Structures are given as structure tokens and as C-alpha cells.
Amino acid sequence: MTAAIGRTVGRLPGLGSSRTRNIVLATVVIVFAAVLPFFYDSGSAFIEDATTALIYVVMALGLNIVVGFAGLLDLGYVAFFAIGAYTIGWFGSGFFVDQSIHIGVAEQLSALPGIHINYLLIIPLAALFAALFGALLGAPTLRLRGDYIAIVTLAFGEIVGRIAVNGDEGVFGIGTFNLTNGRRGITPVDKIDLPLVERFTTLDLRPWYWTALGMALVVVFINIRLRDSRLGRAWIAVREDEVAAVSMGIPTVKVKLYAYALGAAMGGVAGSFLGSYFNTVNADQFEFSFSIFVLAMIILGGLGSIWGVVVGAVTLSFINTRLIPDVLNDVPSKVGLDFDLTQLGFGIFGFLLVIMMVLRPQGLIPEARREAELTEGMTEESVFEVKAT
Amino acid sequence: MESASIPADKPARRSRDIVADFISKYGLIALLLLMPIAYGISDLQSDGDLSRIATNIKDGLSNGAIWALIAVGYTLVYGIIELINFAHGDVFMIGSFVSFGFFGTIGLTLTTGPAGLVFGLLITLILAMVTCGALNVMIERVAYRPLRNAPKLAPLITAVGFSFILQNVGLLWLGGQHRSVPDLIQSQDRLFEILGVSVTQGDVLAIAVTAPLVILLVGFITRSRIGKAMRATAQDPDAARLMGINVDTTISFTFLLGGMMAGAAGLIYALYQTDVWFFSGFTAGLIAFTAAVMGGIGNLQGAVLGGLIIGVIQQISDNRIGTAWTPAIVFAFLVLILVLRPQGLLGEQTREAG
Numbered sequence: 001m002t003a004a005i006g007r008t009v010g011r012l013p014g015l016g017s018s019r020t021r022n023i024v025l026a027t028v029v030i031v032f033a034a035v036l037p038f039f040y041d042s043g044s045a046f047i048e049d050a051t052t053a054l055i056y057v058v059m060a061l062g063l064n065i066v067v068g069f070a071g072l073l074d075l076g077y078v079a080f081f082a083i084g085a086y087t088i089g090w091f092g093s094g095f096f097v098d099q100s101i102h103i104g105v106a107e108q109l110s111a112l113p114g115i116h117i118n119y120l121l122i123i124p125l126a127a128l129f130a131a132l133f134g135a136l137l138g139a140p141t142l143r144l145r146g147d148y149i150a151i152v153t154l155a156f157g158e159i160v161g162r163i164a165v166n167g168d169e170g171v172f173g174i175g176t177f178n179l180t181n182g183r184r185g186i187t188p189v190d191k192i193d194l195p196l197v198e199r200f201t202t203l204d205l206r207p208w209y210w211t212a213l214g215m216a217l218v219v220v221f222i223n224i225r226l227r228d229s230r231l232g233r234a235w236i237a238v239r240e241d242e243v244a245a246v247s248m249g250i251p252t253v254k255v256k257l258y259a260y261a262l263g264a265a266m267g268g269v270a271g272s273f274l275g276s277y278f279n280t281v282n283a284d285q286f287e288f289s290f291s292i293f294v295l296a297m298i299i300l301g302g303l304g305s306i307w308g309v310v311v312g313a314v315t316l317s318f319i320n321t322r323l324i325p326d327v328l329n330d331v332p333s334k335v336g337l338d339f340d341l342t343q344l345g346f347g348i349f350g351f352l353l354v355i356m357m358v359l360r361p362q363g364l365i366p367e368a369r370r371e372a373e374l375t376e377g378m379t380e381e382s383v384f385e386v387k388a389t
Numbered sequence: 390m391e392s393a394s395i396p397a398d399k400p401a402r403r404s405r406d407i408v409a410d411f412i413s414k415y416g417l418i419a420l421l422l423l424m425p426i427a428y429g430i431s432d433l434q435s436d437g438d439l440s441r442i443a444t445n446i447k448d449g450l451s452n453g454a455i456w457a458l459i460a461v462g463y464t465l466v467y468g469i470i471e472l473i474n475f476a477h478g479d480v481f482m483i484g485s486f487v488s489f490g491f492f493g494t495i496g497l498t499l500t501t502g503p504a505g506l507v508f509g510l511l512i513t514l515i516l517a518m519v520t521c522g523a524l525n526v527m528i529e530r531v532a533y534r535p536l537r538n539a540p541k542l543a544p545l546i547t548a549v550g551f552s553f554i555l556q557n558v559g560l561l562w563l564g565g566q567h568r569s570v571p572d573l574i575q576s577q578d579r580l581f582e583i584l585g586v587s588v589t590q591g592d593v594l595a596i597a598v599t600a601p602l603v604i605l606l607v608g609f610i611t612r613s614r615i616g617k618a619m620r621a622t623a624q625d626p627d628a629a630r631l632m633g634i635n636v637d638t639t640i641s642f643t644f645l646l647g648g649m650m651a652g653a654a655g656l657i658y659a660l661y662q663t664d665v666w667f668f669s670g671f672t673a674g675l676i677a678f679t680a681a682v683m684g685g686i687g688n689l690q691g692a693v694l695g696g697l698i699i700g701v702i703q704q705i706s707d708n709r710i711g712t713a714w715t716p717a718i719v720f721a722f723l724v725l726i727l728v729l730r731p732q733g734l735l736g737e738q739t740r741e742a743g
Contacts, residue, residue: 067542073545075549141727143728143731144727147473147541147545148731151723152724156720156724158675158717158720159720159724162713165713166713303542344557344561346553346556347553347554349550350549350556351553351554357536357550358531361543373540374543
């Protein structure tokens with residue numbers, strides 16, 4: 001695993017490509033990330049934000065499979081966050097009071113009503129649900145062109161969001177079944193409960209951090225292996241030229257569905273973690289702007305570049321949780337303006353998207369192949385040059 | 390299956406394709422008629438007449454006039470550069486904000502006389518149209534033109550980015566709450582009644598603004614020199630360039646027209662719904678896009694037809710299922726249309742047909 005990560009690190013400009021050196025570098029980064037919490041209080045805001053950042057890495061890498069590798073613009077990624085979060089909301093809380101199902105949970109939980117399933121079982125469940133919905137969403141978009149895909153995924157994300165908001169009294173006005181508890185949210189959600197270690201608490205955030213770090217590392221590893229696999233090469237071929245890919249015998253339908261399903265599964269897993277971490281599954285979390293937030297991460301880092309996406313996710317997450325609310329918030333009042341900078345949060349991300357796409361479409365840490373695709377012909381005078389080919 | 394990315398010169402259509410085309414077209418029409426007919430029948434059974442569903446349809450048509458004006462903007466832009474202008478809904482929102490702000494500036498209140506009202510509204514209409522047109526041209530210049538040679542993904546992402554920027558501008562301008570607009574035209578007052586359906590002043594305003602604008606627009610595009618240039622650019626930009634058409638100017642002009650229509654829609658929306666909100670552009674944009682796709686994107690008449698149909702569906706859903714579910718229902722229609730018949734009701738008149 002370290003070797004694989006090392007190889008990616010090696011693609012950083014200016015770091016050389018000697019294999020052993022890269023392995024050493026990757027090990028250093030991982031060890032640094034692992035011991036980082038010891039320098040902070042166990043309940044400090046920094047660890048809290050860092051944990052969120054690591055889970056956003058998982059999410060961004062999932063979206064990177066769909067957008068970065070396969071080139072299918074997905075604007076409804078928040079749907080998979082929602083599905084993952086509701087998985088733990090339904091199967092790891094007292095929400096279904098009438099039920100009493102307990103699988104592998106600690107003693108103090110087994111007396112409580114509701115469905116309580118151990119988090120280790122929730123992970124595959126969330127991944128499976130999200131992957132199913134991912135494939136379900138992918139299926140209708142297979143015949144469509146790029147921009148239509150964007151709209152269908154956006155519509156799908158909005159439909160899931162609407163069900164989350166209004167699903168406390170039936171779905172689409174049918175029935176009165178409380179599926180989501182709407183804006184009140186499902187709370188409290190079971191804390192993560194891993195075997196061999198104590199049950200997680202809100203006071204000691206270090207275990208959360210390490211779990212998130214472990215998940216991020218596993219997902220980075222999966223991403224690297226996927227990218228270099230037959231499937232990954234097929235994604236890139238479909239992205240670059242679908243017609244050529246088909247004539248080379250790539251089963252585009254299958255390949256695209258895999259992209260949707262795998263990307264969605266990662267979003268689902270991240271969502272289930274966040275449900276437990278935030279201790280609530282609330283319909284207000286699942287808004288369109290979140291999809292764009294995750295998209296901005298991979299655009300900032302570099303479409304298709306795993307290392308870039310990690311950096312982009314951590315950067316944007318910290319901008320969102322620390323820089324805007326804490327550091328920069330009194331800047332407007334200092335220069336004599338009167339507005340709340342946190343209100344501007346998503347305007348800033350929108351601005352970032354435009355600036356990045358116009359000035360540096362390949363992202364901060366570009367992937368070589370993607371860079372060639374995105375910058376080719378950009379300076380030429382002729383309009384529609386690329387289209388004609 | 391891969392027809393999506395294959396250029397337009399298709400071989401002659403086989404009979405099987407014609408049958409599939411027939412089924413998808415009339416299947417879509419049947420799908421669209423499902424809700425009005427089902428509720429019409431249930432009305433007949435419970436009330437004995439059709440006045441409730443007829444009122445729904447009437448409200449839907451005037452609402453749909455607003456969506457039609459926005460949808461025209463989507464369709465014009467898509468027709469010429471094949472880009473979904475995500476920021477278009479938010480341009481419309483800015484249009485409604487400009488109207489709302491300008492009412493106060495020129496002192497239009499509930500007590501203004503009819504002559505002053507008509508004059509004031511006309512000025513507001515022109516102002517909203519010019520502002521939104523200029524805004525749309527600016528967006529094209531900053532966010533789309535530098536990316537014309539880039540992959541499709543790039544301008545879509547800047548479009549989403551601009552949508553967020555405009556939403557934030559709206560948020561800073563009037564705050565996060567819904568703001569109520571003075572009901573200048575007493576939009577709910579009954580003007581006359583046909584067959585038990587009362588037509589209000591708001592309905593008349595919506596139709597009276599939309600119809601001339603759309604007729605002017607269609608006339609402009611089919612008759613004028615610039616309109617001809619627009620159609621030529623839509624067909625083949627390279628050939629148009631060879632014929633001496635300034636493609637960049639023509640594209641800017643298309644954005645100007647689209648933005649102007651959105652501005653007019655913003656004014657009608659502010660007067661008709663008597664409510665403006667920074668987030669209204671997002672939903673309105675999606676609804677209008679659905680309308681454009683339903684009619685056949687790139688086709689002006691289709692966009693108007695789609696707008697009216699979506700307006701009716703939305704109104705019926707508001708009235709019968711609940712306003713909270715309306716967006717979800719409209720989006721479900723969008724997904725269904727894209728799956729069953731991506732070229733829409735009236736087919737597609739763009740470069741990469743099918």
C-alpha cells in the first residue's frame with residue numbers, strides 16, 4: 001500500500017521518481033498524519049476539522065472516479081452522501097422505535113429500542129446501497145451526452161434531497177410513513193463501535209480521526225489500483241474519446257456503470273461515517289451546494305489526479321471549517337464593510353470554480369494526461385476547432 | 390446507444406426506428422396528459438364539473454408563460470453553442486431583484502394611478518431586460534468564451550460556478566429571506582370569467598408580456614440579418630465564419646437575447662408571485678430547463694410549448710400533491726423525458742441532432 005502511494009507521490013513535480021525515495025516519502029506523510037493528533041488536545045477543534053477533512057477526501061476521491069476518471073460530470077453526488085447517512089440513520093439509531101434488532105453492538109445499546117447494527121456491518125451496507133443507487137442513476141444517463149448527464153444527475157440529487165426534506169409524511173404525498181424525519185433529523189446516531197477498542201465518544205476525537213485516516217488511506221489505495229487497472233484504463237479511454245473506445249471493444253455501458261457504482265459507494269461510506277460523527281442525519285445537509293463543494297475540491301486539486309484531489313479536499317475543507325468562519329470573518333468589518341463572510345462561502349467556491357477552469361483547468365497538481373486534454377487547443381484562435389474533429 | 394457522440398450524417402432511417410420514434414413521441418404525450426386527465430376524472434366524480442382542473446390549467450398556463458420566457462434563453466444558447474447555461478436561472482433571479490428594487494426607486498406603490506403604473510412597469514421591464522441581457526453577455530465573455538476549445542466539462546463547471554456567484558450576489562443584496570413585492574397590479578383580482586374559470590389580472594399580465602415578446606423574438610430570428618447569422622452559426626460555425634459572419638458577436642448577441650427574455654420573466658415573476666428570493670433562480674432554472682428539453686432543446690416553439698406544459702404540471706402538483714413535492718415531480722419528469730425521448734416533443738434543430 002505504501003508503495004502504491006509512494007508511486008503517486010513520485011508524480012509530484014520536482015520530487016524525482018526513485019522508487020525507494022517515494023516509499024520513504026509516503027511513509028513519512030502517513031506517519032506524520034497518524035501522530036498528528038498527539039500534538040493537540042483530544043477534543044480540540046483542530047482534530048474535529050481534520051477528521052472532517054479526511055472524510056471529505058474519501059468523498060472527493062469517490063467523485064473523482066466518476067468525473068475525473070470516467071469524465072461523466074455528476075452534479076448530484078450529495079445523493080450518495082444522503083444514502084450513506086440514512087443507512088446509519090436507519091440501522092444505527094433508535095429511529096425505528098417499534099423495531100428491536102441488535103447485531104454486534106455494545107451492551108448499553110442492546111437494551112434500547114430501534115435497529116442497532118455494528119458500524120463494521122454498516123460500512124458494506126452503506127456502500128452497497130449507494131452503489132445500487134449509483135447504478136440506478138447511471139443507467140438512464142448512458143445514452144446521453146455529457147451536459148445532459150450533468151442535468152440528470154443534478155435532478156436525481158434534488159429528488160433525493162426533496163425526499164429527505166419532505167419524507168417525514170409519506171413519499172410524493174403517498175402514505176404517512178416517516179422515512180427521514182425531515183428537517184428535524186435522525187438523532188442521536190450510534191457512535192462508531194469497533195471491536196477490541198472502546199466505544200467512540202464525543203470527548204475523545206482521536207479514534208474518530210484515526211478511523212477517518214484509515215478510511216482515507218484505504219480509498220486512496222483503491223483509487224490508485226483502480227486507475228492502473230484494466231477498468232481504470234477503460235474509463236480514461238471512454239473519457240478521451242467514446243467512439244474510439246467503443247471501436248476498440250470497450251463495453252462502455254458496463255464501464256460507465258462501474259464508475260457510477262464505485263464512486264457512489266465511496267460517497268455512501270463517507271456519508272455513513274459523517275452521520276455517526278455529526279451525531280445527526282439531517283435533511284438540511286443534503287443540498288445541491290454540497291455537490292458543488294465536493295466538485296470544487298477535485299477541480300482545485302486536479303481532475304483525475306489522486307494526489308491533487310487529496311490536497312484539494314483537505315484545502316477546501318479547512319477553508320470551509322476554519323479559514324472562512326474563524327480567520328477571515330472580521331476582515332470585512334476591518335475594511336469598513338458590513339457583511340457576514342460565512343454567507344459568502346459558496347460564492348467563494350463558485351468563484352474558485354470559474355477562476356480555476358479559466359486560468360488553470362488542470363488543477364493545482366495536475367495529472368499529465370488530463371492536463372494535455374484540458375490545455376490542448378486552449379490558445380488557438382479558431383473557434384470550435386476541437387469539436388470539428 | 391453511442392449515437393450521442395456520433396456526428397449527424399446518419400444513414401437512412403429504418404422502419405424500426407420510425408416505429409420507436411412514434412412510440413416515444415406519443416408515449417411522452419400520453420405521460421404528460423396523465424396527470425390532467427386523471428385529476429379531471431376524479432373532479433368529475435366528486436364535484437360533477439371540471440372547473441377545478443380548468444382553474445389549475447389556467448393558473449398553470451400563466452405560470453408556464455414565465456417558464457417559457459426562461460426556457461427560450463436556455464434553448465437559444467444551447468442551439469448555438471451546445472452549452473447548458475446553468476447560470477441562466479440566476480440571471481432570471483437577478484431580473485426579479487432588479488424589478489423589485491426599481492419599483493421602490495421610481496416610487497411605484499399600490500396607490501399609483503393606471504397611467505403611471507403602465508408607464509412605470511414599462512420602464513422597469515426595459516431596465517430588467519437590459520440589465521439581464523448585459524449580465525448574460527458578461528457571463529459569456531468571462532466564463533464561456535475562453536473555454537470554447539476546452540472539453541465540454543469545462544464551460545459547464547464555470548456555468549455552475551457563475552450560478553453560485555449570482556446566488557451570492559442575490560443573498561448579499563436582499564438577504565436570505567423571501568421578500569414580498571407590493572402587489573402593484575392586484576394580480577389576484579378577477580378580470581373576467583370564462584366557463585366558470587376566473588381570469589385574474591396577473592394571468593393577463595403574464596400572457597400580455599410573454600406573447601408579444603416571443604412573437605417578436607421568433608420574427609427577429611427568422612427575418613432579421615442577425616437572426617440569419619444566428620441560425621447559420623447554429624448550423625455550422627466554421628462555415629458561418631467562412632461566409633463572413635462574426636461568430637463571436639453572434640454568440641454574444643444570442644446571450645443578450647436570452648438574458649433579455651430572462652429579465653422580462655423576472656419582472657412578471659415579481660408581479661405575479663409577489664415574492665422574490667435569492668434561491669428562486671435555481672429551481673426556476675431547472676424547471677425552465679426541463680421545459681426546454683421537453684419541447685426539444687434548440688427549438689424556440691418547443692421551449693414555449695414545454696414551458697406551458699411544465700407550468701400546468703407544476704400547478705396541478707402544487708394544488709393536488711403539495712408544493713413541497715412539486716420540484717421532485719418536475720425533476721422526475723425531466724429524468725423520464727431524457728430517458729425516453731431526449732430530443733423532446735418537437736425534435737431537435739441543432740447541429741448534432743440525435
